[in-house]
Amino acid sequence: xxNRPGDLAFHAINSxxxxxxxxxxxxxxxxxxxxSVSDPLRLMAFKGVLLSPxxxxxxxxxxxxxxxxxxxxxxxxxxxxxxxxxxxxxFTILGAYxxxxxxxxxxxxxxxxxxxxxxxxxxxxxxxxLVKDLGMIDRWTSLVFPFAINTWxxxxxxxxxxxxxxxxxxxxxxxxxxxxVILTRIIVPMTKATLAVILLYYAVGNWNSWFPAMVFLRDRxxxxxxxxxxxxxxxxxxxxxxxxxxxxxxxxxxxxxLVKYCTIVIATLPIMLVYPFIQRHFVKGVFVGSLKG
Amino acid sequence: xxxxxxxxxxxxxxxxxLMALPVVAFYLIFCYLPMWGALIAFVDFxxxxxxxxxxxVGLKHFVDFxxxxxxxxxxxxxLMLNLWGxxxxxxxxxxxxxxxxxxxxxxxxxxxxxxxxxxYFISLVVVCGIIINFTxxxxxxxxxxxxxxxxxxxxxxxxxxxxPIYTLxxxxxxxxxxxxxxxxxxxxxxxxxxxxxRMDGAGRFRQMRHVTLPGISSTIGILLxxxxxxxxxxxxxxxxxxxxxxTYETADIISSYVYRRGLVDFDFSFSTAIGLMTAxxxxxxxxxxxxxxxxxxxxxxx
Numbered sequence: 001x002x003n004r005p006g007d008l009a010f011h012a013i014n015s016x017x018x019x020x021x022x023x024x025x026x027x028x029x030x031x032x033x034x035x036s037v038s039d040p041l042r043l044m045a046f047k048g049v050l051l052s053p054x055x056x057x058x059x060x061x062x063x064x065x066x067x068x069x070x071x072x073x074x075x076x077x078x079x080x081x082x083x084x085x086x087x088x089x090x091f092t093i094l095g096a097y098x099x100x101x102x103x104x105x106x107x108x109x110x111x112x113x114x115x116x117x118x119x120x121x122x123x124x125x126x127x128x129x130l131v132k133d134l135g136m137i138d139r140w141t142s143l144v145f146p147f148a149i150n151t152w153x154x155x156x157x158x159x160x161x162x163x164x165x166x167x168x169x170x171x172x173x174x175x176x177x178x179x180x181v182i183l184t185r186i187i188v189p190m191t192k193a194t195l196a197v198i199l200l201y202y203a204v205g206n207w208n209s210w211f212p213a214m215v216f217l218r219d220r221x222x223x224x225x226x227x228x229x230x231x232x233x234x235x236x237x238x239x240x241x242x243x244x245x246x247x248x249x250x251x252x253x254x255x256x257x258l259v260k261y262c263t264i265v266i267a268t269l270p271i272m273l274v275y276p277f278i279q280r281h282f283v284k285g286v287f288v289g290s291l292k293g
Numbered sequence: 294x295x296x297x298x299x300x301x302x303x304x305x306x307x308x309x310x311l312m313a314l315p316v317v318a319f320y321l322i323f324c325y326l327p328m329w330g331a332l333i334a335f336v337d338f339x340x341x342x343x344x345x346x347x348x349x350v351g352l353k354h355f356v357d358f359x360x361x362x363x364x365x366x367x368x369x370x371x372l373m374l375n376l377w378g379x380x381x382x383x384x385x386x387x388x389x390x391x392x393x394x395x396x397x398x399x400x401x402x403x404x405x406x407x408x409x410x411x412x413y414f415i416s417l418v419v420v421c422g423i424i425i426n427f428t429x430x431x432x433x434x435x436x437x438x439x440x441x442x443x444x445x446x447x448x449x450x451x452x453x454x455x456x457p458i459y460t461l462x463x464x465x466x467x468x469x470x471x472x473x474x475x476x477x478x479x480x481x482x483x484x485x486x487x488x489x490x491r492m493d494g495a496g497r498f499r500q501m502r503h504v505t506l507p508g509i510s511s512t513i514g515i516l517l518x519x520x521x522x523x524x525x526x527x528x529x530x531x532x533x534x535x536x537x538x539x540t541y542e543t544a545d546i547i548s549s550y551v552y553r554r555g556l557v558d559f560d561f562s563f564s565t566a567i568g569l570m571t572a573x574x575x576x577x578x579x580x581x582x583x584x585x586x587x588x589x590x591x592x593x594x595x
């Protein structure tokens with residue numbers, strides 16, 4: 001049954017299509033990687049589909065690392081991501097614990113109040129004005145507290161907490177354990193996998209976030225890496241990095257392109273390095289979330 | 294009696310309520326206060342004067358928007374961008390999941406999954422940087438076009454190309470990741486159903502139609518409700534990274550217009566009015582989509 005010729009043909013076509021699709025997904029990434037180590041002048045003149053680096057040079061990376069803005073953006077981002085992710089986790093764990101209590105009189109009311117915000121909000125401007133009125137403009141707090149909880153993540157974590165067997169909590173209850181003890185000694189250790197997934201969701205989201213920083217931060221010295229990237233990649237501002245290249249316009253332009261590719265690689269590297277290790281956990285998170293709306 | 298119950302509940306669960314405090318405070322401050330703040334849509338808001346000090350203008354801003362020059366443009370663009378997404382972006386991960394589901398070799402399957410999820414984790418700024426780079430007149434896409442004898446064009450400067458570029462790059466970034474939820478649904482289909490279908494002589498495609506698709510139809514339904522119900526709320530982040538005055542004609546959507554009028558032109562009240570109007574419309578849209586789905590099937594998000 002398995003080996004009918006039609007079957008074979010089907011699998012051959014299916015696998016080929018999947019391979020092509022995968023290539024299409026990953027080629028842009030490879031292209032950027034190859035371009036970032038290519039000889040900039042050859043790259044500039046090349047008019048085709050890049051299948052390997054053209055020559056080899058790390059000049060671009062040297063230029064990027066000599067640009068203080070990139071390094072500062074990087075350290076700023078590290079700080080923001082740490083502060084925001086810790087806050088996210090504390091708030092989300094507390095919220096998920098509250099929502100997972102079965103015999104709480106106001107649980108329904110709190111749940112409804114939270115879910116409603118997924119479908120209706122006051123909008124961008126009132127949110128901006130609020131953060132401004134709270135005196136958070138140009139401060140790191142503006143990137144942390146207004147985004148303390150992502151409701152989707154809260155729901156996923158609540159579902160994870162609900163899966164902890166009641167018997168475990170009841171026996172702890174009989175031993176006189178209070179809620180804080182139950183949360184930290186029973187629930188958290190038993191849902192480590194879910195917590196890890198949510199932690200990673202938050203961390204990646206915080207690392208990639210750029211819009212709040214663009215709106216709330218004024219001082220360029222406080223910019224996270226994504227905003228620096230925006231200047232380089234979107235607004236095409238690479239002057240400071242290639243200013244040392246002399247007056248040959250052709251050479252300068254070639255290096256301008258090169259540093260863009262190098263910046264992309266450097267900014268994406270942290271996620272790409274941990275990606276193979278966390279990928280399976282991410283997937284698990286989606287599975288947990290999809291089990292129960 | 295009820296007061297008594299509340300008192301007893303608080304006494305018994307005081308620690309839980311204490312834990313709820315920061316969470317409830319977060320939602321009250323950062324989600325519900327802005328709803329109150331949205332009332333500035335009905336005044337000519339001057340930050341100096343505050344909400345109640347600013348002159349009340351009623352529905353002026355709403356009328357200005359609906360009768361304004363850009364109303365149809367942003368509404369049309371929002372709908373069109375969503376339709377492109379529904380037609381191409383929505384089915385793409387379903388097709389990928391169905392194809393992956395047929396793969397028997399586990400290593401092959403896992404490798405494809407790992408590689409197709411990857412673009413999802415690249416930041417939006419970088420993705421848009423890559424798009425801008427590839428679509429430039431001396432970029433990769435134009436090299437290919439030129440190799441086939443086509444003319445080189447700065448693709449992001451062409452209003453007619455904004456929607457395809459936006460949608461296809463979205464498929465590129467999201468197809469793998471979005472397929473996971475369908476793979477989860479596929480994995481939960483009872484294998485005996487396939488066995489029974491095979492016994493009845495159903496071939497691969499008939500099995501797909503009669504077992505696989507019904508098995509994931511509720512997942513598809515829920516995601517469809519969320520997508521259609523979220524139409525008006527279409528995010529602005531990718532749009533404002535990719536558009537430029539040359540492409541406003543097709544690229545400027547409601548949310549990007551709200552952003553520009555509010556945070557670039559500082560026209561707070563007008564921008565808030567548009568935002569409020571779309572939020573209400575969107576809520577109605579979501580509610581009715583859910584109602585409609587509920588009345589025709591069992592699928593619904595509440």
